[in-house]
Amino acid sequence: MKRIRFGLCCLFISEPIKFKTIRYSYFSKLSKQEQIEKIDKTILWNLDSLEKALLFCRNNGIGCFRITSTFLPLFTHPKIKYDIKDLPHYKEIKTKFSKNKIFSKSNNIRLTLHPDQFTVLSSPKPEVIKNSINNLMYHAYLSNLLDVDVINIHIGGAYGEKKSAIKRFEKNFRILPSDIKDKLTIENDDIIYTPSDLLPLFQKYNIPLVYDVHHHRCNPDEMSINEASVKAYRTWNREPVFHISSAKNDSLQKSHSDYIKTEDFPTIWKKMAPLTVEVEAKSKELAVLDLIKKIY
């Protein structure tokens, strides 16, 4: 029987593997030369960290890794414009990108991206839409450097009326470049958009649904977990991605707990492989390994 592919999200808690970023307030005080060097150094560091992360995943049976959005630091900051071609170690950077890409491919480690909360295609504010599309273009660019096949986002706010917010999302989705559209997926969230709200976007535009079962429990609709799992599964033209997490303190709290409780893992998922399940838990790689042990 085929096994589920489990995914680790961005960070490690126990392994000495860290990704770096740069803060604009500090960056802006540097000279032009120092700025270039700082970006160059940070990207090289992140590429080395990714290499370690992928090695850890391979050695520990973790089949998917989500890459942090700050991998190329400050890339989408409105006051900064840089091209990796202009960096002092461009050749080395390029080589490291392709090394990581080949390693993940040959070891069957899937890579995903999850743009942060500032990416909102349903906003009524043109400035927010502009920034969101810019941010998605960055993620598409990064996804090409590393062969990422999933760029997953939420719909965003409701602004008092879900229906018109979804309409704005659709309008903005339609104008996206196709290399973003081909990888973009949407996820049900814990307060506003349920799987039922999002399935029509698959029917209209073939947008796959990343089914988050914890969010579905916090923010339910008329569908059962089994029904939502099956329907979400069918929205995918590639291996589906689902999310698992456990609530902290047993309550229907939003924040994630350290580990995943066995009873929170839908039993039907075990019969659904091939399937990627990204594990969202504070204890990171320890939680993924713990869950794999519990499930298999």
Next chain:
DNA sequence: AGCGGTCAAGTTGAT
């Protein structure tokens, strides 16, 4: 070395 304040960006609900 350790600690506290701060960080580009959106939106919501709890307090």
Next chain:
DNA sequence: ATCAACTTGACCGCT
């Protein structure tokens, strides 16, 4: 009104 939560604390400046 403030703040934590969200895929994630990390980073800088001060002591």
